[in-house]
Amino acid sequence: MRNSWVEEFWQLVLIALFAVVLGLLSGQLWMVLSIFLLGYVVRNLYNLQRLVHWLHDPSGMDIPIHFGVWGTIYARIERMRLGHQQRERRLNELLQQFHSSAAALPDATIALGAYGEIRWFNTAAQKLLKLRSPHDIGRPLVNLFRTPELSGYLEKGEFSQPLDITAPGDSQKKLSIRVTAYGDGERLVLAQDVTDRFMAEQIRKDFVGNVSHELRTPLTVISGFVENMQIADDQIPKHLVRPIELIAEQVERMRSIVDDLLLLMRLESASKEVPKNRVDVAELVEVIAQDGRTLAEDRIQIDVDIQTGRCLRGDAGLLRSAFTNLLVNAIHHTPKDGVITLAWVENEGECVFSVADTGEGIAPEHIPRLTERFYRVDVGRSRERGGTGLGLALVKHVLQKHRALLKIESRIGAGSKFSCVFPSAALVE
Amino acid sequence: MDKSELSHHYSQQFNADLEEIRTNVLAMGGLVEQQLEKAIDALRSTEIENAEEVVANDYKVNAFDVDIDERCTKILALRQPTASDLRLVLTVIKTTADLERIGDEAKRVARMAIRNGASDPGRNLYLRIEHLGNQVREMLHRALDSFARMDVEEAIAVAHEDRKIDREYESIMRQSMTYMMEDPRSIPLLMDVIWSARALERVGDRCCNICEYVIYFVKGKDVRHTSLEQIQKEFGE
Numbered sequence: 029m030r031n032s033w034v035e036e037f038w039q040l041v042l043i044a045l046f047a048v049v050l051g052l053l054s055g056q057l058w059m060v061l062s063i064f065l066l067g068y069v070v071r072n073l074y075n076l077q078r079l080v081h082w083l084h085d086p087s088g089m090d091i092p093i094h095f096g097v098w099g100t101i102y103a104r105i106e107r108m109r110l111g112h113q114q115r116e117r118r119l120n121e122l123l124q125q126f127h128s129s130a131a132a133l134p135d136a137t138i139a140l141g142a143y144g145e146i147r148w149f150n151t152a153a154q155k156l157l158k159l160r161s162p163h164d165i166g167r168p169l170v171n172l173f174r175t176p177e178l179s180g181y182l183e184k185g186e187f188s189q190p191l192d193i194t195a196p197g198d199s200q201k202k203l204s205i206r207v208t209a210y211g212d213g214e215r216l217v218l219a220q221d222v223t224d225r226f227m228a229e230q231i232r233k234d235f236v237g238n239v240s241h242e243l244r245t246p247l248t249v250i251s252g253f254v255e256n257m258q259i260a261d262d263q264i265p266k267h268l269v270r271p272i273e274l275i276a277e278q279v280e281r282m283r284s285i286v287d288d289l290l291l292l293m294r295l296e297s298a299s300k301e302v303p304k305n306r307v308d309v310a311e312l313v314e315v316i317a318q319d320g321r322t323l324a325e326d327r328i329q330i331d332v333d334i335q336t337g338r339c340l341r342g343d344a345g346l347l348r349s350a351f352t353n354l355l356v357n358a359i360h361h362t363p364k365d366g367v368i369t370l371a372w373v374e375n376e377g378e379c380v381f382s383v384a385d386t387g388e389g390i391a392p393e394h395i396p397r398l399t400e401r402f403y404r405v406d407v408g409r410s411r412e413r414g415g416t417g418l419g420l421a422l423v424k425h426v427l428q429k430h431r432a433l434l435k436i437e438s439r440i441g442a443g444s445k446f447s448c449v450f451p452s453a454a455l456v457e
Numbered sequence: 458m459d460k461s462e463l464s465h466h467y468s469q470q471f472n473a474d475l476e477e478i479r480t481n482v483l484a485m486g487g488l489v490e491q492q493l494e495k496a497i498d499a500l501r502s503t504e505i506e507n508a509e510e511v512v513a514n515d516y517k518v519n520a521f522d523v524d525i526d527e528r529c530t531k532i533l534a535l536r537q538p539t540a541s542d543l544r545l546v547l548t549v550i551k552t553t554a555d556l557e558r559i560g561d562e563a564k565r566v567a568r569m570a571i572r573n574g575a576s577d578p579g580r581n582l583y584l585r586i587e588h589l590g591n592q593v594r595e596m597l598h599r600a601l602d603s604f605a606r607m608d609v610e611e612a613i614a615v616a617h618e619d620r621k622i623d624r625e626y627e628s629i630m631r632q633s634m635t636y637m638m639e640d641p642r643s644i645p646l647l648m649d650v651i652w653s654a655r656a657l658e659r660v661g662d663r664c665c666n667i668c669e670y671v672i673y674f675v676k677g678k679d680v681r682h683t684s685l686e687q688i689q690k691e692f693g694e
Contacts, residue, residue, distance in 0.1 A: 163606065168480055171605040174487025197598040199494055 032100045039096070043068060135220045142213035144168045144182060156219060158197065169217065172196075178205065185209070192222070202226040233293060240289040247286065251279045281416070288418035292401075295346075295425040306456050307340045307347055309372050309381060316348065317370055320355045328359060329367045336374035339456040342430045350426035353419040354383040354446050361387035361444070379455055382447040390438040398436060399424040423448075430454050471536055478528050478549050482556070485521035486601040489556050492518065492563040493597060493660065497590035499570035500653065501583065511567035518560035525553045541674070548674040552604065555663040559597065562656040562663075566590075569649045569656075582632060586653055589625045593657045593664070596622065600664040600671075609675050609692055612668035616685055622661035629654045 047064035051057035075098050082089055082102070086109055091102045130137060136153035138146055145168050146159070153159050157173060164172060170179040173196050181191045187207040195201035204222045209215050254276045261269060317332045324330060340347065358368045366386040373380050390398070394405045402417040420434075423446075427434050431454050438444035492511050499508035529550050532538060538546055596618045603611035633647045633654075672680050672692060680688050 158602075160606075167605065168476075170487075171480060171483045172602065174483055174490060174601065174605075176484070176488045176491055179484055179487070194494075197595065197602075199498075199594075 032095070032097050035095070036097050040068070135218050138169060138217040138219075140169055140215040140217060144170060144215075146172075147214075153219070156195065156201075156203070156221060181205070182207065182215070192226075195221075233296060236289060237293045240286045240293070243282070243286050247279060247283050251276070251283065254279060285416040285418065288416050288422060291349075292418060292422055292425060295422070295429060304341055305344060307342050307344045309340055309347075309379070310334045310337055312344065312348060312351065313370050313372055313381070316351050316355055319352065320359060320368070320370075323356065324359050324368075327364050328362050329365075330355075331367060331369045333369055333371040333373075336372060336379060338372075338374055338379050340379070340430065340450060341454055341456050343426075346426045346429065350423045350448070351381065351383075353423050354448075357419060358383050358385040358387065358444075358446075361385060363387065366443075377452040379450045380447050381450070382445055384443065384445040386443040389440040389442055389444055390436070391440055392438075395436050395438060399434065468536075471532075474528070474532055474536075475542060475545060478525060478532070479545070481521065481525050481528070482549050482552055483601060483605055485518065485525065485553060485556050486597075486604070488514075488518055488521065489560045489563065490594070490597055490601065492560055493566075493590075493594055496563040496566040496570065497587065497594060497657075499567055500590065501587055505571045508567040508570040512564055512571070515560055515564045518557060522553050522557040525549060541677075544674045544677060548670045551670050552667050555666050559660050559663050562660050565656045566653050569653045573646060573649055582629070582636070582647075582650055585625070585629050585632070586650060586657070589622065589629065589654060589657050592618070592622055592625065593660045596661055596664045600667045603671050604667060607671060607675050609672055612671040613685075613689055613692065616665045616668045616688070619661050619665045622658060626654055626658040 043064055044061070047061045048057065051060035054060060075093065078092050079098070079101065082092060083105070086106070091099075091106060093099050093102060131150040133150055134152060136150065136156040138149040138153050138157075138159075141147050145166050146164055148165070149157075149159055149161070154161060159172065170182065175193050175196060177191060177193050181187075187209065191205040191207075193203055193205065195203050200223065201221060202223045202225075204220045206218045206220075207215050208218075254272060257264060257272050258276060261272075264272065313332055313334060317330050320330045355368070355370065362368060362385045368386075369382075369384045371380070371382045371384070373382070390405060394403075397403050398405075399420045401421045404417055424434055427448055430450065432448050432450045435447040435449055436444065437447070492514060495507045496511045499505065499511065529546050532546055536542070596615055599611065599615045599618075602608070603615060630651060633651050637644050637647050666681075669680050672678070672688065676692055678691075680691075
């Protein structure tokens, strides 16, 4: 670089000298000097114009000047340009790689902008959601994917649970939608085809339902005949009386299992709509407590502690069976002279129905699994008491239908407390 | 955000208002689609819960109708839109009216399903109604898609579908009449079947209307009461 400046400097000096000599010879020193200097300026201006022209399309033209300051300028610009080009190519490659890998994702993936408009989507989204590229870029997703649940879900902005819905335009297809928020209000929507999973679940439910239904008829027949035999027990040989009694007991037990299974199935398959009838919980608790006292036969003391008159929005029959289930469980697990307390309490907008007993308590490792079907803490004993193994599963489903939660606290030896927490939305204003 | 068919105004608010009514129409369309789907499903199944839900949710459709109409009135009064903006507002007003009617037809079908819960007019006939229902559902879906994309070609294609639906409807009518002649006791039930089929056929017609509004919005020409062939000749590529 210094070389080029030196070169330029000597060039200028040479021109000036030449001009001075010529000027001295002709006697018009200043005139000749000005003409030469003007020429110098014009040459530089011309070079400047060539530079601008070249910059317009640098790759299409050869570099016009290779020497002097101008040559240096061209060389530098060229180097910078090549560096840029390389970087751009590398970035493009990266972007291409990213796009092709995202496009190859098996789940439909859609990037949404801050207004819910589609920014980008992959090939799976084209197939699964019938989006068209690039026609649909920039359109709000909810315009093309119009299921009301989805727009509600996106509007709510609460994405911790995936959303299961039917695919637009194809009711046979089930989708599981997950949304991740990122950046400034942007969202990434992932849709997975879960038709197979859904079908398997459906088959399982149908199977349980059908089996339960089919078992009902033979059970009715058996119990009818057993009852007949029991009525006419004087005609029955003595050694058969006890077996018949056992048959009657077991048939009754089986019938209650079948009934519970059918009820569970109804709860599962019924729509997610929350029932809307007004339920006076205080009154309900009194009725249940009365039933409980009859069942416990003075063996156990049952207290009622009602601190609020709030009413629930829900289905009285279902709530009654759920609450009764909790109370019956408590009665079964509380020894003689124990105390069971039924409470209905309002606490920070939520209302809680709880059943607390002074029974033997439940070990912590069992608590998370208690609401599973047929899960038993102590297999032998609970069967002996006639439990179906479905009680708490039923309670959980009934509560889910009412948007409520089941909370279980227990300490071995100190008793257990089952609480049903109803959010303010489930309460009547 | 890209509003390819909607013009760009200096007033951001105006842009947002126009975009919003369109999005609202499509949200309403989504709800109506769901109502129709549930109603058709209810016809097939013996459980009436879905059908009751359709009847109970009809007020939501009506609320959309009223709300969108009010927004449109406000835009007309405050912005005095012209050209394509005016066409959009008019299209939206007409489309919501048709969607609301489709919602009513869905309710009618659901009522029929509730009334006839368990009774079956003969397997074949329900299958055909279901088939008709699925065709209509598909048509509504595509009509709304063409509205969302303002896609004239798709709109014309959807309008073509209506002929199939008319044929299907006529054949259900003929079949029902045959059954009635064979066994007069089945008439009350078959009347309901005919009414359901009629309601579904009407939905098909309303989908056609929506497609015509799409053509009106994009091309600026009113194609109502024009034959399909003529529309195709004029706009189809």
